[in-house]
Amino acid sequence: MSWRAAAGAALCAGLFASGAAASEPEDYDGLPAGPGQEEVYFLCIPCHSLAIVTQQRLSRRVWDEVLDWMVEEQAMPELEPADRALILDYLATHYTPDTPR
């Protein structure tokens, strides 16, 4: 297992159980504050920057599909239903088709 994969796996495994005892990132890569900010950040950051998230302006339906696609195609760990709902709510609240670009 590569250093990166190991770190990523450690992150994913520890994420929701420990409440992510991580040092706080500077600004969560630009994610706006709100319920789910931290969870979205630590879910995504092991594999890719948040830039691909903050570029998006998607409906709740499409965000829902994206989360499925991340699990099915992109090796994202499957989320507990409560965590998934929190993350989907965050994305569908802050990055909608009507959110200014």
Place this chain on the structure above:
Amino acid sequence: MRGERGLHELYRDDPERADALVFGRRGLLKGAGLTAMAAVVGAAIPFARHMPAGLIPAALAEETDWVGLLRADGLSVLNDRPINAETPAHLLDDDVTPSRLHFVRNNGVMPEAADAGSWTLTIDGEVARPTTFTVAELRRRFKVVEMALQIECGGNGRYGFDPPARGNQWTTGAIGNSSWTGVRYRDVLHAAGIKPGAVYTGHYSADTHPSGDPDKVVISRGIPLEKAMRDNTLIAFAMNGQAIPMTHGAPLRVVSPGWPGSTSQKWLNRIWVRDRVHDGRKMTGMSYRVPARPVAPGADVAKEDMAIIEAMPVKSLITRPKTGAQARLGKRLVVRGHAWAGDRSVRAVDITIDFGATWRAASLEPAPNPGSWQTWTADIPFPQAGYYEVWARATDDHGVAQPMVVPGWNPRGYLNNSCHRIAVTVT
């Protein structure tokens, strides 16, 4: 950033201090590199403690080096990990795109090393003689050709779709027309002996999945045999006369001009000749596909109703002047740009300064070779002072022109070939 002490340099000169800086306190790394590191270190301190001093984390080596260089060259970085960067229109004025100004679209993590001396390309599948070539053998055994070839990301222009489509929000700059040197794809296939059942190819490469899973293929697209057989479909080992830079697929890549850039696999190490349409990663499902029939904006389209994108549609860019230019009344403004049309050639480029009410023909040069973009020029008089938009519209050799509005919405936001425009103020 150029001029700053690079991470590589720091690790080379003083690895312990580099580690102290990277792991011990913040300040050296900026932006995503810092936040990525903070996240990883915060959650996984034991890894940091056990990392040998002086070992550059692969993720950081990629981010700090390449992204800084791309930004310094003027590209817009849409995503720093994986790297995706596009070129502002006014930086694409050269007839042959310099390597440093060519857009970068990565799906995964670039290989850590790409040594042309030890690199091999394997041809297998529906061939009589599965063969592995070194880069030197490719050069020696086959005719070496050099040609200007345009590569455009299938999602170039995605930003224009409404409702927005998911993916990197490319505006106009995911296009480049560099000079590529290599051997013809077909010569390499013929050397391996194409079996009668062969219909498609599948490309594999040395980049790795963002998850770090070494068994996961990042992307594996391919082309119909008929496209592989063309004069200008290459397996390239040089870009603009130099070894291909890492960001552009060192040391070996496919160049499949006029088709979505993803068919021009970078870091190529295997071509699997298939007896069916290739079903590798991002060949199936919704990727690089558009609805087989027109759909309403925002429609939920079933996977089985999606068709693989082949040649891309006619398109053009205004590369001079930069948008926001000032012009003097009574003096003609020279406007310049390029036009391209998938597997076709461009027959005409027309310019309007009145939002399409009237058009005038630009002077259009022929392509130096099929698969290159063509350069056009116009000099425009303005009737009075004020604000203008200059729009360019290319027409291909079948009479198909660019639309002025964003064409057919599709779920993943491909093939937006609407006209490019710039703002000009006349005083």
